[in-house]
Amino acid sequence: MKFALSRRHKRLLVVVSTRSRRRAIFLLGGVVIGAAAAALAQLADLAQTAFVALLGHSRYLPFVVTPLGFLISVYLTDRFFQNAQGSGIPQAIAARRLTDQTARGRLVSMRVAVGKFVLTLFGLLVGASVGREGPTVQIGASIMFALGRLSPRRQPALILAGASAGVAAAFNTPLAGIIFGIEEMSRSFETRSSTLIIAAVVAAGLTSVALLGNYTYFGTSAMTLRGGVDWLAIPACGVVGGLAGGLFSRIVVAAGGLQAIARHPLLLALGCGFAVAICGFASDDTVYGTSYAQVKTALESGSPLPTEFGVLKWLATTLSSVSGLPGGIFSPSLAVGAGLGSNIAALFTDTPIAAIMLLGMVAYFSGVVQAPITAFAIVIEMTDNHTMVIPLMATSVIAYAASRLVSDEGIYHALARRFVQPGA
Structure with a gap:
């Protein structure tokens, strides 16, 4: 009897020890991901500040710096950091x-x-x-993979948790991080792993907040649609944003499969960099980098973005993505959507411009990734605006449908197939 109880106690201790170790991995991973996201955010701001200082010396310098920078980045990626190209989300999905x-x-x-x-x-x-x-997602997945290498059976859940924690820490949007993991990364709800994924997201979010402070990505606003004619902006933004997002996705996916790109990646990068410099010069230097500052200022002040901003930002982001250099499309996509929304707002003179810009942001992002729930959830959390929930949800669904007319699959899953089946 005593021997049986002893064996039962030992088995119980093993089970408890295994579960505790698993929880510790998810929590530790969340903390490390939060710290990495905070460091990347701070250094990214410094990098963009340095580029603005370069523009202060001469607006013509990007015609040399940007093409050469693209070429060097793609060379280093191909030579030393293969599979680091693009946003990194397709790699995490694969x-x-x-x-x-x-x-x-x-x-x-x-x-x-x-x-x-x-x-x-x-x-x-x-x-x-x-x-x-987007890069924070791949970094988060890599951190979790490294911490859990001794547990191959748990790797899919660890990668999912790392990716979700990366989104949550990057935007300070914990709910959107969880939804992103369910809708975009796994496309299913894994009950057994849900608690551990949430724990990782919370750990990453708290670490990021501790280092950067509790902030709302695009500030806090109470912008809303009043009804009547204002609501016509929903289908207008949904269709335009969805088609533009689907077109972007289709071009980037198609470009990734062209053999000519594989043969001459450095020449392609050089040409894309020069074209981005042209877009930057034509936009009065507003489409370089994330364009976060321009969009946040426009939202907070309720003022329109320049007429050409949306189109030029779309071109610059498309060229940057096609070039193959490492970098995400989350922030640039939101900026493109804001620009398109600002243009559409010219048709609704009595409607708050900032509200239509939000519709444009969720529409274009939904069109690109074809993940409508993630799209409206992330925009709501980034603006702390719950009065726009229904309009944003409706716009996101319309944009998803419009995007499917142009591209039958979201950009991340289409690109992920190339990493699962090389040459596909």
Whole structure:
């Protein structure tokens, strides 16, 4: 009897120890991801400030700095940090689908994470129209993968938790991070892992807040639609934003499969960098980097963005993505949407411009990623505006439908297929 009880106690201790170790991995990973996201955010601001200082010397310098910067970034990526190109979210999605540990490690290793961190900052330093949020997802997935290497069976959940924590820490949007993990990363709800994923998101969010303070990404606003004619802006933004987002997705996915790009990646990068410099010059230097400052100022003041901003930001972001350098599309996509919304607002003279800009942001983002719930959840959390919930939800769904007319799959999953099946 005593021997049976002893064996039962030992088994119980093993189970408790395993569960505790698993929880510790998720919590520790969340803390490290939060710290990495905060560091990337601070350094990204410094990189963009340095580029603005460069523009202060001469507006013509980007015609040299930006193309050369693109070329160097792509060279370093191909030579030393393979699989660090682009936003990094497709790599994280692919890593979850793969079952081979070695193959996973090629997509979400610490080497890739370091390259992604450094080269994303370098891209912002030379004026690329990229963001830091997508890279934080791949960095988060890589950190979790590294911490959980001894538990291959838990790797899909760890990668999912790392990616979700990355979104939450990057934007200070914990709810959107969880929704992103469910809707975009896994496209299913994993009950057994949900508590641990939430724990990682909370740990990452608290760490980020401790280092950066509790902030709302685009500030706090009470902008809303009053009804009547104002509500016609919902289908207008949904259709325009969805089609533009679908077109962007289709171009980037198609460009990734062209053999000519694989043969001459450095020439492509050089040409894309020069074209981005042209866009920057034509926009009066507003479309370089994330364009976060321009959008936040427009939202807070309720003033329109320049007429050409949306189109030129779309071009600059498309070129930056096609070039193959590391960098995300979250912030640039929101900026494109704000620009398109600002243009559409000219048709609704009595409607608050900032409200229509929000509709444009959620519409374009939903059109690009084809994840409508994530799109409106992230915009709501970034603006702390709950009066716009229904309009944003409706716009996001319309944009999703419009995007499907142009591209039958969201950009992240379409690109992820190339990492799961090379050459596809």
